[in-house]
Amino acid sequence: MNADLTAAIPWLILFAVYGLPLLHVALSRRGGGWRPPAGSRCPFGPRAGWLVMVLMLGPVGWLMFALRRPRHASNR
Secondary structure, X not given: OHHHHHHHHHHHHHHHHHHHHHHHHHHOHHHOOOOOOOOOOOOOXXXXXXXXXXXXXXXXXXXXXXXXXXXXXXXX
């Protein structure tokens, strides 16, 4: 039984480092839309961009997502 747990630990770490942040970005309301903004030349929306960043950068990309500051509309 101890050998089974030892074999599962790398998969649990991989899920914790990549799976949970990806799930958080995919389900978060702060992730933005799936479709690109009107007039954008990029075919991907903000949420897809965040998912790619978290996938490529792992925990660093998730920290960038989690610690970003929301944009406030100016009153001009």
